[in-house]
C-alpha cells in the first residue's frame with residue numbers, strides 16, 4: 001500500500017502582508033505538492049453558489065449586510081475540506097484572522113484527527129516594502145511596468161515600449177498608505193504569530209528575496225513540516 005495514501009492531508013497557513021507575494025507562493029506550493037489554496041472569499045462564493053446549508057446561511061447574513069460569523073465560515077470550511085481535491089493538503093489564505101478563529105480551526109481539524117503542519121509567515125522589511133510598492137508606476141498607453149528605483153525608462157517619463165508619456169500610479173500605492181497597510185497587518189497578525197509560535201508550528205521565511213529563492217525556502221519548510 002502506498003504510504004502517501006494513509007497520510008493525513010497537510011494543513012498550511014500562509015501569513016504575509018499585501019505585496020509580499022503570498023499568492024505567487026501559494027500557487028507554487030499548489031503545483032509542487034498538489035495542495036489546494038483556500039481563500040475565505042472563494043470559499044464563501046463557492047458555498048453560496050452551491051447552495052449548501054452553510055452557504056445559504058452565509059448568503060442570508062451577507063444579504064442583510066452583516067459579517068459572516070466564524071461559525072458559518074468554519075462550517076463552510078468543514079464541507080470544503082471533505083472534498084476529494086483537498087486529499088493531499090490545503091493552504092489557507094485569509095483565515096484565521098484572529099486567535100478565536102485559530103482556536104475554532106484547531107477544533108475543526110481535531111474532529112478529523114488533523115492538525116496544522118505549519119503557519120508560514122512571509123517576513124518583510126517594512127521600509128523596503130514601502131519603497132518597492134510606492135515606487136511602482138505603469139505606462140498609460142501599453143501597461144508596461146516601471147519603478148522609481150529599480151526600473152526607469154531610458155528617457156525619463158517616456159515609455160520604452162510604446163513611446164507613451166502618460167505614466168500612471170495607483171492612488172493606494174503611495175508611501176503613506178502602504179506604510180499604514182503594513183502597520184495594520186502587523187497589528188492584526190501579531191496575536192496569530194504568537195499563537196502559532198506557542199504551538200510550535202510557526203515558520204518564517206525571508207520574503208524580500210527573489211521569487212524562486214523564496215519558493216525553494218517554502219518548499220523546504222513544507223517538506224519538513226509534512227514528513
Ligand SMILES: [Zn+2]
Pocket residue numbers: 139140141142143144159160161162163164
Ligand atoms: Zn507604453
